[in-house]
Amino acid sequence: MKELAFDAVVIGGGAAGMAAARELDAAGLSCAVVEREESLGGILLQCVHNGFGLIEFNEELSGPEFAERVEESLSGTKLAVFTGTTVMELDAHTETKSLFCYSARFGVLRLNARAVVLAMGCRERNRGNIRIPGDRPAGVYTAGLAQRLVNVEGYIPGKDTVIIGSGDIGLIMARRMSWVGCKVHAVVEILPYPSGLTRNVVQCLHDFNIPLYLSHLTTRIIGKERVEGVEITPIENGALVHEKAFTIACDTVLLSVGLVPENELSKSAGVEINPMTGGAQVDSMLMTTVPGLFACGNVLHVHDLVDYVVEEARRAGRNAALWLKGARPGSEVRVKAGPNVRYVAPGRVRIDADNKLYFRPLVVKNDALLEVRLDNRVIMSVKKNHIQPSEMQSIVLGPKELLAAQGMPDSVLEISLR
Numbered sequence: 001m002k003e004l005a006f007d008a009v010v011i012g013g014g015a016a017g018m019a020a021a022r023e024l025d026a027a028g029l030s031c032a033v034v035e036r037e038e039s040l041g042g043i044l045l046q047c048v049h050n051g052f053g054l055i056e057f058n059e060e061l062s063g064p065e066f067a068e069r070v071e072e073s074l075s076g077t078k079l080a081v082f083t084g085t086t087v088m089e090l091d092a093h094t095e096t097k098s099l100f101c102y103s104a105r106f107g108v109l110r111l112n113a114r115a116v117v118l119a120m121g122c123r124e125r126n127r128g129n130i131r132i133p134g135d136r137p138a139g140v141y142t143a144g145l146a147q148r149l150v151n152v153e154g155y156i157p158g159k160d161t162v163i164i165g166s167g168d169i170g171l172i173m174a175r176r177m178s179w180v181g182c183k184v185h186a187v188v189e190i191l192p193y194p195s196g197l198t199r200n201v202v203q204c205l206h207d208f209n210i211p212l213y214l215s216h217l218t219t220r221i222i223g224k225e226r227v228e229g230v231e232i233t234p235i236e237n238g239a240l241v242h243e244k245a246f247t248i249a250c251d252t253v254l255l256s257v258g259l260v261p262e263n264e265l266s267k268s269a270g271v272e273i274n275p276m277t278g279g280a281q282v283d284s285m286l287m288t289t290v291p292g293l294f295a296c297g298n299v300l301h302v303h304d305l306v307d308y309v310v311e312e313a314r315r316a317g318r319n320a321a322l323w324l325k326g327a328r329p330g331s332e333v334r335v336k337a338g339p340n341v342r343y344v345a346p347g348r349v350r351i352d353a354d355n356k357l358y359f360r361p362l363v364v365k366n367d368a369l370l371e372v373r374l375d376n377r378v379i380m381s382v383k384k385n386h387i388q389p390s391e392m393q394s395i396v397l398g399p400k401e402l403l404a405a406q407g408m409p410d411s412v413l414e415i416s417l418r
Helices: 015-026 042-046 063-072 143-153 168-179 198-204 264-268 306-324 399-405
Strands: 002-011 031-035 050-052 080-083 085-091 097-103 107-118 122-124 140-142 160-164 183-188 216-222 229-236 246-249 252-255 259-261 293-295 332-337 341-345 348-350 355-361 365-374 377-387 393-397 412-417
Touching: 002 015, 002 097, 002 306, 015 031, 015 042, 015 063, 015 107, 015 306, 031 085, 031 107, 042 063, 042 143, 050 063, 063 306, 085 264, 107 306, 122 143, 140 143, 143 168, 143 252, 160 168, 168 183, 168 198, 168 252, 183 216, 183 229, 183 246, 293 306, 306 355, 332 341, 341 412, 348 355, 355 412, 365 393, 365 399, 377 393, 377 399
Parallel strands: 002 031, 002 107, 031 080, 107 293, 140 252, 160 183, 160 252, 332 412
Antiparallel strands: 085 097, 097 107, 122 259, 216 229, 229 246, 332 348, 341 355, 355 393, 365 377, 365 412
């Protein structure tokens, strides 16, 4: 087993991992990036559609183009990059963390570092997670797998498709399947509103005349050897109306029923997980409950846009560098989600610095009021023209707003929408 030592190791070579590693290198620290795929870029490499980079680069790029831009920023750095390498174990119980990695190219590696940045991204929920009744025929895919088959492998998974769930990947695949000559019969969503971004609903469904069934549940997948159809049942007043159930004939079902942060490795290292996000509990430095372990991007909480992933990852990289040089969070205030807010990340803010907080609404509402309360006293109030669960929100709080918490260690910051 080959053993190497670095100041920091970043697990994951997607947009988050590359951005965090760039900051660590810029701080003059030795850093390695470990990526299980054969090249850097992560999931972006299979996202051939446009819509990336409007915030980060002020222009519209495809996924591979965005990944290329971020990778170009690594030019001239001293980063050690291990592609085609999988981290199988993370021992974080001592000051020096050890990562045990396996690779066809590099063999068995043990990488030692004082800081580790978790940037493993997220994975899709599958049929087992949502328990759709029926047999187990061929032709059932997650939307992300179908995207890889079409865009990378050059295969078409089926001709007549129904998409279950209106997440962004599913909406984008509705358009992609239409482009390759398939018939997309419907997108079926259990909620009374779409789960994906409004722009994707318009560009991927409305522009292609693809029906969107809101408040409908897929109650059965029909077929023995191959999918033959799906049974769809409407929901009225919170109850299934079985007498109104109908069947759509199809040979392929794509599941777009949510994403989950990829945190098995984090859990094995003793990281405390936030039950609302599925990601790590982090402080104002984006450091987890295990000292020296930082988290950013979709492994922390699922983002809408990769532009936000890169912004957050840069902060994680800078904070990891500062931590390695002796900096510590200082005075912090705990943050909690208030009414109509599902979660807030990170879970703590610094009193003496600017803090960027991301949060996700629980409701669809026009003319909403964002309220920030410190110990039940309103310190900020912002009007929002429109909010919905599919669009993440953000806010910046600094010493001006948090000054009242000075010397009060039990203070609580609450973010709510009314």
